[in-house]
Amino acid sequence: AQSVTQPDIHITVSEGASLELRCNYSYGATPYLFWYVQSPGQGLQLLLKYFSGDTLVQGIKGFEAEFKRSQSSFNLRKPSVHWSDAAEYFCAVGAGGATNKLIFGTGTLLAVQP
Amino acid sequence: EAGVTQSPTHLIKTRGQQATLRCSPISGHTSVYWYQQALGLGLQFLLWYDEGEERNRGNFPPRFSGRQFPNYSSELNVNALELEDSALYLCASSPQGVISGELFFGEGSRLTVL
Numbered sequence: 570a571q572s573v574t575q576p577d578i579h580i581t582v583s584e585g586a587s588l589e590l591r592c593n594y595s596y597g598a599t600p601y602l603f604w605y606v607q608s609p610g611q612g613l614q615l616l617l618k619y620f621s622g623d624t625l626v627q628g629i630k631g632f633e634a635e636f637k638r639s640q641s642s643f644n645l646r647k648p649s650v651h652w653s654d655a656a657e658y659f660c661a662v663g664a665g666g667a668t669n670k671l672i673f674g675t676g677t678l679l680a681v682q683p
Numbered sequence: 684e685a686g687v688t689q690s691p692t693h694l695i696k697t698r699g700q701q702a703t704l705r706c707s708p709i710s711g712h713t714s715v716y717w718y719q720q721a722l723g724l725g726l727q728f729l730l731w732y733d734e735g736e737e738r739n740r741g742n743f744p745p746r747f748s749g750r751q752f753p754n755y756s757s758e759l760n761v762n763a764l765e766l767e768d769s770a771l772y773l774c775a776s777s778p779q780g781v782i783s784g785e786l787f788f789g790e791g792s793r794l795t796v797l
Contacts, residue, residue, distance in 0.1 A: 670728050670731055671726075
């Protein structure tokens with residue numbers, strides 16, 4: 570069965586520091602992979618997505634993610650974190666075909682220290 | 684262009700009552716998804732509707748049901764409410780489901796069961 574694991578429930582970084590959020594997935598075929606961000610009291614906004622091609626994907630707000638098939642990972646990175654990046658981040662895998670849904674990880678809550 | 688809209692924003696019910704949540708997708712989107720976001724559990728897939736038909740449902744009891752109307756708006760009904768149904772219910776829409784790309788999320792309806 571498809572699944573997504575985000576091993577870090579909560580991460581705190583200093584403003585200006587680099588960030589990496591981990592995501593591992595389990596999926597039999599080539600996955601569609603997504604990172605979403607949820608600010609307090611808001612819905613989810615798409616940061617970036619991977620369908621095929623270049624394994625390094627650029628997204629909005631300066632985020633990028635790298636698809637590594639051998640490690641079943643799709644980690645999210647940002648070289649310099651801003652205070653406004655404090656939010657909850659969700660990794661998701663798209664299960665196509667008849668199921669056609671997104672399966673989400675449990676999320677990583679990011680806190681940014683001044 | 685209007686995004687996905689959900690109503691009500693907040694809803695308070697008591698155990699045993701019924702709750703109805705509503706969702707209007709982005710104009711032109713035919714697929715509507717419902718997710719439950721309970722504290723600490725991430726997003727759990729509830730239902731997927733497309734072209735007025737229920738296409739898939741997650742691992743939830745039958746007291747969770749819904750429908751999609753001819754204008755593609757959707758309604759989620761939760762009968763015989765239990766305390767653990769307290770959660771943020773997120774609706775998302777897409778043109779054709781996850782294969783076509785991202786899901787666009789509303790800001791959610793927060794259901795509190797007392």
